[in-house]
Amino acid sequence: MYSIPSYYELGSCSSSGNFLQGVVLSSSRTATTNMGNSSCSTAEKKAEAASKNHSEAERRRRKRINNHLATLRTLLPKTIKTDKASLLAEVVRRLRELKKTTSEFAANGTNSETSQSNLFPTECDELNLCHSETEPGTVKATLCCEDRPELISEITAAVKAAEGKVIRAEMATVGGRIKSILWVQFVSPTGGGGGEGRLRRGLKGVVNRAAALSSTGPGLQALPDNKRARLSQY
Amino acid sequence: MYSIPSYYELGSCSSSGNFLQGVVLSSSRTATTNMGNSSCSTAEKKAEAASKNHSEAERRRRKRINNHLATLRTLLPKTIKTDKASLLAEVVRRLRELKKTTSEFAANGTNSETSQSNLFPTECDELNLCHSETEPGTVKATLCCEDRPELISEITAAVKAAEGKVIRAEMATVGGRIKSILWVQFVSPTGGGGGEGRLRRGLKGVVNRAAALSSTGPGLQALPDNKRARLSQY
DNA sequence: ACTGACACGTGATCC
């Protein structure tokens, strides 16, 4: 069927040392008895079948890879060069881009393996401060706790007490819980991080107070009725 | 140097019809004059050089592709199978995942080519309702306007009036402007979209009222002092 | 004629 197996029938003795290394194992018997080209020996048939399996397996492997490449092509804008290497380069670019946008929103405290957009509040309370990668000199504070009407003003007070300034804020409220990400800069850059410590302590108090209020009923302050309306309750 | 060129020197006449089609063009002259293996003709040298260029070019191409694959490997968790096909499969999965999360947050009204996370408030007011792709039967409402203290309760009232129920909400406040994305389901599925129209009109009122308040000073209601604190002002 | 890109079969290597 294929023309390649006839290649072995030429009786060529390649000048390369290890050119037929993989074959001598299976064709050693036929190599001792000098073969006629007709009435192929069983070993020869065996080798032929093995070669066929090999090439077909390799074809299947190529097909799998190319199928994935074709799938990747559909995930990119169609204006892209259809070239295989350029396609992969574009995939790298897009992946880096998406990873950056999502990882900036990802809380570094939790496992950042699954770089989901985790502005979605989690079940457990959370407070984490880190230095922003994209905005140097800016602290990114991520917190998650039970929502309550005066929470925003408490956060504001904590930032103010730390002599900080919120340059950007994002928050999501769902199921009575709130998750917020704040980008905070400090007014006096010579403070040497004192503001960051105060900010952490202040926000810690906010989160803990929310936990106390939700778990033990009216704890520090009692304000059961005038709670800010929770969107998820309607 | 390579053992493969000796393959041609065997004088094999392949049984395949077009097996040497590409070679007869360049080696046709040497094929007519039966060659001795010494004193290679210039054409032969030329063909050899061409073959060398060819294989080297192919090696460079392979290297480019593999470099990109190696780069992709670094962008994925290290626990991944190092297998090439599995790697690409994982890349496809991740790309789809990231694409979905970001495109879900992308407002469909604007151009959704650049799938950035555009929870960031824009300068101009915006109101857009569409059917959620990921949550069937759910309306995704995107709005952007000037922030004000009673805005959340107004949104809540609008959703309530439309007999809707917020199953998820996200919002970002920056620079005194707020952007919010709501996923709304309607309590009576037999309504046939009437609730969606009411929701649109209600939210439209909310956005327009914010615009009126910010542009023309105290418009409908005057409450200049007890405004909810804006995070971005501290 | 020449370059670039692709699929193919093959030898080598690792479980």
Added chain:
DNA sequence: TGGATCACGTGTCAG
């Protein structure tokens, strides 16, 4: 051994 994966050189086609 046998299956799976890889890099390689090559034939072939398009611009």
